[in-house]
Amino acid sequence: MSDKYLIPRRLDDPELIGLWTVDEFVAMVGPFLWGVLSEHIVIGLGLAAVAWVALRKLKSGRSSSWLLHLGYWHLPSGFFGLKRTPPSHCRLLAG
Numbered sequence: 001m002s003d004k005y006l007i008p009r010r011l012d013d014p015e016l017i018g019l020w021t022v023d024e025f026v027a028m029v030g031p032f033l034w035g036v037l038s039e040h041i042v043i044g045l046g047l048a049a050v051a052w053v054a055l056r057k058l059k060s061g062r063s064s065s066w067l068l069h070l071g072y073w074h075l076p077s078g079f080f081g082l083k084r085t086p087p088s089h090c091r092l093l094a095g
Helices: 024-035 042-061 065-074
Strands: none
Touching: 024 042, 042 065
């Protein structure tokens, strides 16, 4: 039996910037930029590496939308600027 159709295997992979996912890259850029601006580049690189490892440990097999869900429940309601979703402190909705 010949395989006539090709099924993509990497369709659901997250977007990458270099070797990192977008959220890992953002977590690394903050400490690195602080290091460059404060003229402590080596400390900034070290903090960026620690932030990357910590984020990888926190995610540990979960998708990156897990961080958005965590932020929705634990940050103030206006942080993301969502207009059509109820605030996270409303646990019981009548309807």
